[in-house]
Amino acid sequence: MIRVGLVGTGYAAKLRAEAVNQDDRAKLVGVAGHQPDKTAEFGHTHQTQAFNAWQELINAVDLVIICGVNSEHSKIAQSALESGRHVVVEYPLAIDLQSAQSAIELARSQNRLLHVEHIEILGGVHQAFLKSLAQIGTPFYARYITLTPQNPAPAKWTYNTSLFGFPLVGALSRLHRLIHVFGQVESVSCQNRYWNLNGDRYTGCMCKAQLNFKNGVIADVVYGKGETIWTSERKLEVQGDRGALIFDGDRGVLIHSDGASEIEVGARRGLFT
Known part of the structure; x- marks a missing residue:
């Protein structure tokens, strides 16, 4: 079973959480967000643990789904890939070309999935x-x-x-x-x-x-x-x-x-x- 972690607590994260919880092949291990109260509420709603920081969440999962603020996408993806995690990220992968290219190269070198979701x-x-x-x-x-x-x-x-x-x-x-x-x-x-x-x-x-x-x-x-x-x-x-x-x-x-x-x-x- 794939252990999944969510970064973000907005609409896209809500839909992702619902999809993961309906799939017998995956377990939603936890969620991390900017606002502790909102993150705790999200965790309660979707029956998963609320983490204090995304850095902690990465260490507990196999796959990270990134649904948060655009500017943080590439940083979180880079860190997750460096830790050997697979990554699914809502578009855009990055807000600058160099960061996007760096994440793609890292995924290749680590032989890890990096999927940019264009719903x-x-x-x-x-x-x-x-x-x-x-x-x-x-x-x-x-x-x-x-x-x-x-x-x-x-x-x-x-x-x-x-x-x-x-x-x-x-x-x-x-x-x-x-x-x-x-x-x-x-x-x-x-x-x-x-x-x-x-x-x-x-x-x-x-x-x-x-x-x-x-x-x-x-x-x-x-x-x-x-x-x-x-x-x-x-x-x-x-x-x-x-x-x-x-x-x-x-x-x-x-x-x-x-x-x-x-x-x-x-x-x-x-x-x-």
């Missing part, structure tokens, strides 16, 4: 996207927009540049969804703006990137959140030479010369259903 590619929208793509011929343009108004902006690590990372690094799934489908990126251009940036803390951001893929597809990615965003949007659009795909929220539509038809979209939570 978005297991969800219903992405699976419907993959299944429907051939029906629009050769794709040439994609646009992916996620806008989240929050007023007031929460005083959380997700609005902190040093903890969350650059917007499209912290929110890497927005890029990875397209890269998973269209392959190698040849060039990138990007613009970003923060509002009320005070030290590392901000109350709003708007980030736009254009990806030019080796296969000729051009993709625009827009990610915005906070007090300066006024409309909520989650929309993926792909144009091809024989049609288009539009996923607006959890609703999918195929458009071609014969008109428009609905695309069946499964559950958004993917692996965690």
Whole structure:
């Protein structure tokens, strides 16, 4: 039986704990988090031990699942791998390239699993996207927009540049969804703006990137959140030479010369259903 430890007490950690507890091949040994009260409550809810620090947790398990603050992912992964543990980490692996490369090299040298979880590619929208793509011929343009108004902006690590990372690094799934489908990126251009940036803390951001893929597809990615965003949007659009795909929220539509038809979209939570 694999002994599993969780680092983090948020939504992703909750789903991981539930999944581990339902699997007879694994035992959830414990959890570590930043806030002792919240960690203790999490441990009680999921019938596992609350550890004072992730360093202690690593020594008691075979596999570490990292679901905490983005900026700590690579440090915890590095330490776990050095201790001979297997690692599953929510994206991003790191908020800088050098740390990510170091963790990958260490996993190889230690012959240990290092899996970066991209739950978005297991969800219903992405699976419907993959299944429907051939029906629009050769794709040439994609646009992916996620806008989240929050007023007031929460005083959380997700609005902190040093903890969350650059917007499209912290929110890497927005890029990875397209890269998973269209392959190698040849060039990138990007613009970003923060509002009320005070030290590392901000109350709003708007980030736009254009990806030019080796296969000729051009993709625009827009990610915005906070007090300066006024409309909520989650929309993926792909144009091809024989049609288009539009996923607006959890609703999918195929458009071609014969008109428009609905695309069946499964559950958004993917692996965690």
